[in-house]
Amino acid sequence: MTRILLEGFALGLSAGIYCAGSCLAFFMPYLMAEGERKIPSNVRKITSFLAGRFIAYIAFALIIGLIGNAYRDVFTSGASHICLIGASLLMLGYSVANLIKGRHDGACSSYVSRSRLARVPFFLGLFTGLNPCPPFLLGASRILTMADVSGGAVFFAAFFAGTSVYMAPLIFVPYLARGERIKQIGMMVAFLSGVWFLVVGIAGLLR
Amino acid sequence: MKNGSFRKSAGLAFGILGVLAVLSFVSAGRDVPLLLAKLSWSTVVAFLGFRIYRDGVISRYRAILFILTAFLFFLEFKFFRFISFGNTPSAPYCHIAEASTLSNFVHSQVLAIKSGDWRVWGVLTMGFLWLLIIFTIGQGICSWVCFFGGIDEGFSKIAKRPILKFKAPGRWRDLPIAFLIFILVVTFLQGLPVFCSWFCPFKMTEAFWAADPVTRKAQAVLFWSILAGAVIIIPILTGKRIFCSFICPFGALVSISGKASPYAVTIDKEKCSRCGKCMEVCPSLAVETTASGEYKTTNFCTRCSKCIDICPSDAISIFSGPSGARIDTRDIFIFLSLLVAGALSGSFVPNVFLRLAGLR
Numbered sequence: 001m002t003r004i005l006l007e008g009f010a011l012g013l014s015a016g017i018y019c020a021g022s023c024l025a026f027f028m029p030y031l032m033a034e035g036e037r038k039i040p041s042n043v044r045k046i047t048s049f050l051a052g053r054f055i056a057y058i059a060f061a062l063i064i065g066l067i068g069n070a071y072r073d074v075f076t077s078g079a080s081h082i083c084l085i086g087a088s089l090l091m092l093g094y095s096v097a098n099l100i101k102g103r104h105d106g107a108c109s110s111y112v113s114r115s116r117l118a119r120v121p122f123f124l125g126l127f128t129g130l131n132p133c134p135p136f137l138l139g140a141s142r143i144l145t146m147a148d149v150s151g152g153a154v155f156f157a158a159f160f161a162g163t164s165v166y167m168a169p170l171i172f173v174p175y176l177a178r179g180e181r182i183k184q185i186g187m188m189v190a191f192l193s194g195v196w197f198l199v200v201g202i203a204g205l206l207r
Numbered sequence: 208m209k210n211g212s213f214r215k216s217a218g219l220a221f222g223i224l225g226v227l228a229v230l231s232f233v234s235a236g237r238d239v240p241l242l243l244a245k246l247s248w249s250t251v252v253a254f255l256g257f258r259i260y261r262d263g264v265i266s267r268y269r270a271i272l273f274i275l276t277a278f279l280f281f282l283e284f285k286f287f288r289f290i291s292f293g294n295t296p297s298a299p300y301c302h303i304a305e306a307s308t309l310s311n312f313v314h315s316q317v318l319a320i321k322s323g324d325w326r327v328w329g330v331l332t333m334g335f336l337w338l339l340i341i342f343t344i345g346q347g348i349c350s351w352v353c354f355f356g357g358i359d360e361g362f363s364k365i366a367k368r369p370i371l372k373f374k375a376p377g378r379w380r381d382l383p384i385a386f387l388i389f390i391l392v393v394t395f396l397q398g399l400p401v402f403c404s405w406f407c408p409f410k411m412t413e414a415f416w417a418a419d420p421v422t423r424k425a426q427a428v429l430f431w432s433i434l435a436g437a438v439i440i441i442p443i444l445t446g447k448r449i450f451c452s453f454i455c456p457f458g459a460l461v462s463i464s465g466k467a468s469p470y471a472v473t474i475d476k477e478k479c480s481r482c483g484k485c486m487e488v489c490p491s492l493a494v495e496t497t498a499s500g501e502y503k504t505t506n507f508c509t510r511c512s513k514c515i516d517i518c519p520s521d522a523i524s525i526f527s528g529p530s531g532a533r534i535d536t537r538d539i540f541i542f543l544s545l546l547v548a549g550a551l552s553g554s555f556v557p558n559v560f561l562r563l564a565g566l567r
Binding site for chain 1: 378382384385389395396
């Protein structure tokens with residue numbers, strides 16, 4: 001078990017920069033727009049995001065461990081693209097509601113205030129957790145060779161810990177994003193990322 | 208801007224000609240026709256400089272040089288491709304691509320410097336040359352030097368008066384900065400030049416077209432849409448540089464890094480009559496009003512100087528230094544901008560002359 005733990009952690013550490021990059025496209029604009037210059041508040045948002053990712057990782061490891069190799073492609077390709085579409089739609093809804101709110105105060109304010117709750121980073125983490133990036137696929141291949149459901153879950157938990165190290169600097173993103181203008185730019189980045197990855201997700205499903 | 212004396216204007220023009228002539232001798236070597244073409248082009252640049260200083264009108268002569276250079280650039284690197292069947296020069300270093308792949312570019316610079324091979328530095332450090340230009344003339348690069356911006360400006364000048372009024376877009380003027388951040392993240396993630404493949408309406412090479420026919424069609428739709436909409440139709444209708452103002456990632460990068468340049472177009476609050484003409488004519492949508500109704504230029508100002516020429520109160524100029532001790536430096540700025548524009552365009556415009564004369 002210790003060997004599986006170390007192996008998962010080492011894989012996470014070595015490939016985590018790519019995982020962080022994948023999440024960055026979604027989570028960085030959110031932090032630019034919503035982050036505060038208070039470490040506890042930012043830690044809460046990042047923890048919520050990581051909790052979503054953790055659940056996605058463990059769920060993926062358990063499902064792959066239970067159903068085995070036969071349905072692997074369904075999860076590493078089909079489901080991951082659906083999750084990408086989910087994350088994109090979440091970002092699109094969030095950014096459009098905020099951009100409209102800025103223009104017509106009151107029209108979407110109830111929706112925005114609800115979505116501003118800690119749920120947005122959690123669901124972003126959940127959807128981006130199932131990302132078809134190379135290190136994730138490498139981890140998926142490894143747990144298929146284990147033929148051990150609990151071992152797979154432990155491997156992915158350690159993989160999650162290794163990749164999460166690279167998320168720590170995100171705490172400081174809101175410190176760079178000072179002022180209302182930067183928040184608006186963050187919202188626009190969220191909108192552009194949402195549109196781009198929605199198209200990427202749909203194209204991936206159609207292929 | 209007031210008319211300059213003949214002696215001063217001629218002196219500055221000869222200064223420009225002298226520097227460009229030295230560069231021509233160095234770069235042309237023993238190729239006499241090329242040297243003559245380079246000297247001719249240097250004379251054109253110096254003459255336009257003379258007219259700017261002499262007549263006191265900056266934007267008109269700047270636009271002639273800027274649009275002519277852009278037109279000749281496309282003639283050299285795009286049009287001749289079709290008529291010479293492959294015997295064309297390779298596409299030049301693209302500064303817009305540098306901005307959109309900045310993270311990858313910085314990495315390649317580190318590798319080049321670590322290699323210790325100056326020949327590698329020579330190619331890769333073109334980016335540093337652009338940065339040096341940014342630190343010198345700042346955002347002026349977008350209205351004096353950029354070959355792509357000249358195309359956008361050319362179309363924006365077709366209609367004498369704007370057919371559609373384009374209102375100042377408020378916070379949406381920051382869209383290119385958001386687009387730059389988005390492009391940097393996606394390019395880093397996918398390891399591909401996403402801007403060049405999908406959004407660039409000036410594709411200089413065919414390397415960015417996908418092999419897969421469906422993807423290629425999608426790229427073509429986006430390419431023609433941006434080219435037709437942001438570079439041709441909307442600029443003609445509004446008189447504004449739409450691609451440069453809302454899409455160009457290099458423009459966004461320059462709007463941030465250009466703050467390092469000592470030259471800035473500044474509106475004198477006391478002289479300003481608040482007629483709003485500067486805001487109306489600004490092709491880059493870079494003039495805004497403050498809460499107290501004062502006009503001011505933003506980071507997106509490309510130093511095209513249209514506002515300087517049109518201001519009835521002579522309240523706008525190019526200044527350097529802190530607000531308390533500002534010095535009018537427009538003569539120096541124009542001198543430097545013409546030198547940079549002349550030196551860079553001098554690397555391809557003379558070739559166009561030679562091709563047109565049948566000597567190449």
